[in-house]
Amino acid sequence: MKQDQRVNFMNAITQTGAAVSIARLSKAYRTREDDEVLALDQIDLDFEPGSFVAVVGPSGCGKSTLLSLLAGLIGVTEGTISIDGEAISKPHPKIGVVFQSDLLLYWRTVLDNILLPIEIKKLDVSRYRLRAEELLTQVGLDGFGNKYPSELSGGMRQRVAICRAFIQEPGLLLMDEPFGALDALTREQMIMDLQSMWLRVRNTVLFITHGIDEAVFLADRVLVMSPRPGRIDLDLKIEMPRPRQWNSAHEDKAYHGYVRQIRDIFEAKGILVAH
Amino acid sequence: MASTDVVRAGRATGNQGKVMAKKKSREPWLERYSALLLTAAVIVAWQIFVPLAGLSKFVLPTPLEIAGRMVTEWRLLLQNSYVTLFEVVSGFVVSVLIGVPLALSIFYSRPFERAIYPILVAFQTIPKVALAPLLVLYLGYGWAPKITLAFLISFFPIVISTVVGLQSLDKNLVSLVRSMGANEWQTFFKVRLPAALPSIFGGFKVAISLAVIGAVIGEYVAAERGLGYLQLQANSLFDTTLNFATVVTISIMGVLLYFVVDFVERKVAYKRDAAK
Numbered sequence: 001m002k003q004d005q006r007v008n009f010m011n012a013i014t015q016t017g018a019a020v021s022i023a024r025l026s027k028a029y030r031t032r033e034d035d036e037v038l039a040l041d042q043i044d045l046d047f048e049p050g051s052f053v054a055v056v057g058p059s060g061c062g063k064s065t066l067l068s069l070l071a072g073l074i075g076v077t078e079g080t081i082s083i084d085g086e087a088i089s090k091p092h093p094k095i096g097v098v099f100q101s102d103l104l105l106y107w108r109t110v111l112d113n114i115l116l117p118i119e120i121k122k123l124d125v126s127r128y129r130l131r132a133e134e135l136l137t138q139v140g141l142d143g144f145g146n147k148y149p150s151e152l153s154g155g156m157r158q159r160v161a162i163c164r165a166f167i168q169e170p171g172l173l174l175m176d177e178p179f180g181a182l183d184a185l186t187r188e189q190m191i192m193d194l195q196s197m198w199l200r201v202r203n204t205v206l207f208i209t210h211g212i213d214e215a216v217f218l219a220d221r222v223l224v225m226s227p228r229p230g231r232i233d234l235d236l237k238i239e240m241p242r243p244r245q246w247n248s249a250h251e252d253k254a255y256h257g258y259v260r261q262i263r264d265i266f267e268a269k270g271i272l273v274a275h
Numbered sequence: 276m277a278s279t280d281v282v283r284a285g286r287a288t289g290n291q292g293k294v295m296a297k298k299k300s301r302e303p304w305l306e307r308y309s310a311l312l313l314t315a316a317v318i319v320a321w322q323i324f325v326p327l328a329g330l331s332k333f334v335l336p337t338p339l340e341i342a343g344r345m346v347t348e349w350r351l352l353l354q355n356s357y358v359t360l361f362e363v364v365s366g367f368v369v370s371v372l373i374g375v376p377l378a379l380s381i382f383y384s385r386p387f388e389r390a391i392y393p394i395l396v397a398f399q400t401i402p403k404v405a406l407a408p409l410l411v412l413y414l415g416y417g418w419a420p421k422i423t424l425a426f427l428i429s430f431f432p433i434v435i436s437t438v439v440g441l442q443s444l445d446k447n448l449v450s451l452v453r454s455m456g457a458n459e460w461q462t463f464f465k466v467r468l469p470a471a472l473p474s475i476f477g478g479f480k481v482a483i484s485l486a487v488i489g490a491v492i493g494e495y496v497a498a499e500r501g502l503g504y505l506q507l508q509a510n511s512l513f514d515t516t517l518n519f520a521t522v523v524t525i526s527i528m529g530v531l532l533y534f535v536v537d538f539v540e541r542k543v544a545y546k547r548d549a550a551k
Contacts, residue, residue: 071454097454103447107469107545117455120465148545168455 017050017204018084018094018171020070025079027065027230039065041229043079047172047204054207054215055223056262058271062230063208067176070206071097083172093121096170100177102157104149104164110136111145114164121168128167135163138200139193155186159193166197173198175207179214191217192246199243216258217249224262226269234265336516344520351505352524358501360528362418362490366425367483367532373426374433374482375475381434382441395434403428403489407496421493421501428489429482436478440471472544479536487529502528 022045029037039062047053055063068074070081072091081088083095096117104113114132118125136142139159149157158178165173178194179187191214198205209215215222216238224234238258240249249255266272305312318338325337332340345352381388403424410420448466457465494503502525509517 068450071450073450073453091454091456093456095454097451099447099451101447103445103451105448105466105469116452116465120452120455120457120461 016171017202019049020045020047020172020204020206021080021082021085022046023080025066025069025081026077027062027069027074028077038229040069041231043230043232045223045232047206049171049204050202051220052198052205052207052218053221053223054209054219055225056209056212056215057225057230058210058227058266061225061227063225064176065230067097067174067206067208070172071095071174092172093168094171096165096168096173098158098161098165098173098175098178100180102149102154102161104157104160106149109146109148110141110152110160113149113160114167116164117168132163132167135166135197136160138197139163153186155182155190158182158190162194162197166201169201169203171203173203173205175205177209178207179211180209187214188246194218195243212259212262216255216262217244217246222258222262224265226265226271233269234262236261333513333515336519340516341519341523344516345523348517348520352502352520355500355502355505355521356524356528358418359487359490359494359503359525362421362493362501363425363483363486363528363532365418365422366489367429367486369422369426370430370433370482370486371479374430374478375437377430378434378437378441381438395431399431404492407492410493411497416497416499420496421490421498424493425486425489429486432481432485433475433478436481437471437475440474440478441467443474444470469544472540476536476540476544479540480533483532483536484529487525487532491525 022043025040025043025045026038027040029039031037043066055066057063065074069076070088072088072095075089083092086092088095104110105116108116111129111132114135115125115128118128133142133145136145139162141156141159141163144152144156144160149160152160158181162178165175179190182190195218207215207218219238222234222236222238223232224236225231226233236258240252240254263272267274322337322339325335336344377391381391406427407420407424410423414420414423444467448470449462452462452466490501491503491506494501495507498504502521506518506521509515509521
């Protein structure tokens with residue numbers, strides 16, 4: 001019985017990430033003064049299945065808007081988004097989201113928090129319990145299943161939130177500055193953990209951040225965005241072998257070249273000012 | 276499906292109890308019993324003060340006299356307590372049954388909120404006591420005006436605390452469950468309601484205390500039984516000791532009802548910082 005379940009999950013894991021296609025995507029917001037602000041302007045993008053795409057840009061460049069659109073939480077003004085050929089107009093079952101804050105439900109145990117999407121999708125919760133515990137082990141939290149979120153540190157809580165996204169076996173995983181609220185050491189560990197979790201599953205990831213270093217370290221491709229209107233200024237392919245090790249990657253000449261290119265864009269746009 | 280979070284929250288409370296018990300045992304002895312000690316000190320002082328000041332028991336009976344009277348008149352007090360208890364609990368239950376759905380309508384419907392909220396607030400400024408004679412006029416001398424008064428006085432905090440509890444939810448939590456494909460029904464039972472429960476129960480606790488006041492005031496105006504009625508009788512007979520005994524009985528009832536609500540809350544809702 002248990003063996004069968006394992007086989008099932010192995011099948012799920014070998015399934016590749018989703019293909020995402022964004023065409024002439026625009027999003028306009030109406031402000032209180034009734035002005036229109038163009039958050040995204042005519043974006044065209046295609047994500048290869050199983051690729052790790054990072055988006056960097058300053059606050060207000062529309063990167064979170066892009067994520068909300070992909071998550072199906074807000075509607076497009078113009079253009080189309082499709083996942084594996086299906087147009088998105090509402091939250092899609094193939095998509096999982098990790099937000100900046102962990103958003104754990106404090107009245108549920110860690111395990112029940114991870115199983116929340118399974119309950120909502122009305123799947124058989126008992127079948128996923130094993131998988132939930134497996135995910136907890138992968139993020140170094142084995143034995144924490146029956147704890148409550150308030151008993152966990154910030155880093156541990158965000159790990160649980162990542163497990164909650166992974167249990168949905170998302171073909172596309174959206175991550176909205178997931179490590180933004182963590183201290184530097186925890187963040188470094190989480191970056192490594194995320195890489196190894198992703199290497200097992202190889203789903204398509206859209207990782208939104210304002211950290212140039214983590215974008216380059218994690219991604220196959222970095223998109224650099226600038227605000228008003230939100231546009232993609234640079235589409236950078238990161239070619240470094242995986243799994244990437246923290247030290248060797250940070251000593252890699254190529255790594256510094258990529259970081260430099262991104263910083264140059266920000267300096268040219270006046271987002272970073274050299275002194 | 277709706278009850279799973281409630282059941283889970285129940286399990287959570289077991290955990291909370293243990294944590295609280297541990298905390299208490301570490302508290303110093305004096306701190307732990309400070310409220311009891313203060314109460315005892317006041318009662319002892321009262322007991323000593325009355326004979327020293329030479330007050331007659333028509334003015335101020337001693338605590339021992341009051342307690343003695345409660346023992347001898349327990350049957351009378353209990354019979355009248357049943358009446359008042361019935362009125363209080365009925366008024367409170369009506370408040371919950373009307374207050375919570377009203378709060379949900381206010382929360383979910385903007386036009387409804389616009390229409391009903393100002394009226395509710397305006398209504399709240401009316402002293403409910405002033406309505407008591409009118410209620411007697413319309414509803415007679417039975418339990419109906421008391422229950423109505425208990426309801427009128429206690430339903431406002433239930434409405435407000437439920438609305439506030441629902442509105443104070445982190446919007447990102449809604450985005451989270453929406454991204455998982457939750458419909459509004461699931462969003463309500465998985466997130467909105469459990470997150471609002473502490474606030475809702477806060478309202479219930481205020482409401483149950485107010486319901487006691489409502490019922491007793493209703494009995495003051497016109498009644499043939501109940502603790503408020505008994506107190507009026509004692510007053511007209513200059514039986515100050517029985518009067519005090521009734522006051523003590525009313526407050527015991529209030530405290531017990533408060534703890535019943537508190538007990539239900541512990542069974543149902545998990546406090547955010549219980550495990551800290």
